[in-house]
Amino acid sequence: MASLPRTAPMLATPGRLPSAAADEQWAYEVKQDGQRAMVYAEADGTLRLLARSGADITPAYPDLAALGKALGGVRAVLDGEIVALDGQGRGDFERLQSRMGLSGSPHKAARMARLVPAHLVLFDVVFLDGASLTARPYTERRAALEGLMLDGSHWSTPAAVVGHGDSALAMTREAGLEGVVAKRLTSVYEPGVRARTWIKIRHVRTADVIVGGWVPGRGRLGGLPGAVLVGERHPGGLRYAGSVGTGWSDAERTRLAGLLDAAAVGTCPFDEDPRVAGARWVLPRLVGEVGYATRTKAGRLRHPSWHRLRPDLAPDDIG
CATH class of the missing domain: 2.40.50.140 (Nucleic acid-binding proteins)
Known part of the structure; x- marks a missing residue:
């Protein structure tokens, strides 16, 4: 069986909310404050996590290994962000730092997994059951991701909202979150590219x-x-x-x-x-x-x- 295609993560460009006239052409997701990860899941349930740099960070997050089994034999390459949640369910980068850099220390990684559990927020799928989805529009990829029904104690697929960008941004501000990522509904997945079809809007x-x-x-x-x-x-x-x-x-x-x-x-x-x-x-x-x-x-x-x-x-x- 051919190996899963290695894919560099698509990056968002810093900017402002799309105009009100174009609002309905965009989906809005909560911007996470964690470590970006490409997830490679094989049919036998084995899972591999690669950081944005391409480094293998799988050993640092043993608490995410069960995601491979949760896919039920489906071969997939997923895009997401690893976070460590605070008491209010928000990503806390300072907490996550205690989990990062432990790929060479499996015993310490296992101990820290008990103290500071990791949570993988999934927001895209670029390969599924033998087919690349990178040329498909965001709406199709998002539907495919949601169809996997990946929600568990250590991973989730948060909702994306189409339109209502002002409300989404205000909600994240009130909740103390970092901001939103706006994604054009027609956008294809451009590996390794910082694209204008994904815009990150941070609260400053x-x-x-x-x-x-x-x-x-x-x-x-x-x-x-x-x-x-x-x-x-x-x-x-x-x-x-x-x-x-x-x-x-x-x-x-x-x-x-x-x-x-x-x-x-x-x-x-x-x-x-x-x-x-x-x-x-x-x-x-x-x-x-x-x-x-x-x-x-x-x-x-x-x-x-x-x-x-x-x-x-x-x-x-x-x-």
Whole structure:
């Protein structure tokens, strides 16, 4: 029997909701906060999980192995996201991190599977019973996926909503979820392509932060900041909040380099040294606004992006 076709995952392009006029031409799915996985299920029930990079992550998730048997002998290649659910049933990436990277430690993976169960959210099928579905439209692939009736304690096929994009986005915001992925109903599956027919819309939160350090860029960014290290004021000092490495134009990066150079200092201004390789410290007097997706339990910003300097604010004005 021929091996299942290895398929790179199709990727969504960051963007905005489709226009109201085109709303009914799109389906909306909840954007998951986990680890992307292509699932290869053989007729004998064996299952293989490959990460977006192509790495085999099957041994890291022994609690998902039974999905192969649940397919009842159907050979399939499925697309989904592995998450670790919090108490409210939402994907918690910080929890999932304790499960990632354990492919070389099967005993630890088995122990962690009991402590932090994995859950596989399925949202596409690209190969089914000997036939590739990549050239089929989203609606046909989605119907085929739902026909497999894959819902269990460790995997599920959440509903997709056609139209009502504004409502879907508002619902995810109220529920504290990351956002939605809009998929054009006619879209084919394009392996490895970041396509405009899939659009991810994240809820962006903002925070005013204090710059306490920076890391030089590489290549053409040599001498300019590749990332800034930011913190947030609290009564005891300055708590490290993360590293921000995107969001600047070349002109903004150059301007920031001058301000950082003028504020250079020899000691770390944060409560605890974040131990960032190559870090250069500055007086904590520059205030900036950053966007971010969520926070870790320790208060670190996830997916931060630089928005702008806030010369109208002094460090003592925020916190």
